[in-house]
Amino acid sequence: MRLENKLKTNSDMKHWYFIGLLLLIGVSSCKRAPVEIPVKELKRLVLARGDTAAYNKLILVSADKKRPEDNLIYAMIMAHRYNYAPAYSEVYNCLERIFATYGNVMDDTTKEMALKYLNEGVELKDYNALSILRSLYEEGVYLPKDTAMVEKLDEEMKAHSPL
Numbered sequence: 001m002r003l004e005n006k007l008k009t010n011s012d013m014k015h016w017y018f019i020g021l022l023l024l025i026g027v028s029s030c031k032r033a034p035v036e037i038p039v040k041e042l043k044r045l046v047l048a049r050g051d052t053a054a055y056n057k058l059i060l061v062s063a064d065k066k067r068p069e070d071n072l073i074y075a076m077i078m079a080h081r082y083n084y085a086p087a088y089s090e091v092y093n094c095l096e097r098i099f100a101t102y103g104n105v106m107d108d109t110t111k112e113m114a115l116k117y118l119n120e121g122v123e124l125k126d127y128n129a130l131s132i133l134r135s136l137y138e139e140g141v142y143l144p145k146d147t148a149m150v151e152k153l154d155e156e157m158k159a160h161s162p163l
Contacts, residue, residue, distance in 0.1 A: 050082035068097035088121030089129035125160045
């Protein structure tokens with residue numbers, strides 16, 4: 001009887017060892033879902049600290065909703081208060097998208113403000129600002145066509161490429 005109990009116990013041990021191994025593999029292979037920060041908290045982090053990660057996430061969340069006006073104030077705050085280079089080109093983008101949404105082009109006063117922000121981004125060597133300004137000169141949108149400026153901005157973009 002003792003031999004039978006040992007065999008039974010050995011079999012039980014193998015069974016529990018196998019279950020434990022499966023659980024260990026299952027738990028270790030689980031991927032953690034990214035923690036979603038509520039939009040209200042992202043806004044607070046941007047306003048209170050100039051948190052660039054929160055700002056970038058806020059821009060992405062708002063872009064999904066296709067409401068550029070939601071981003072405009074935060075882009076302006078990040079540009080003015082925190083001098084965050086990508087925010088300058090985002091101000092331009094927001095203004096452009098707001099007008100485009102309603103089938104309009106920017107009026108002269110808004111265009112002047114938008115280009116001022118874009119040029120600030122260029123001064124800070126923001127790649128997106130350089131790229132947008134280059135396109136405007138190439139296509140003659142809001143600015144006269146200027147191939148010399150296109151070439152100059154191409155050089156700047158090469159020097160400041162994020163890749």
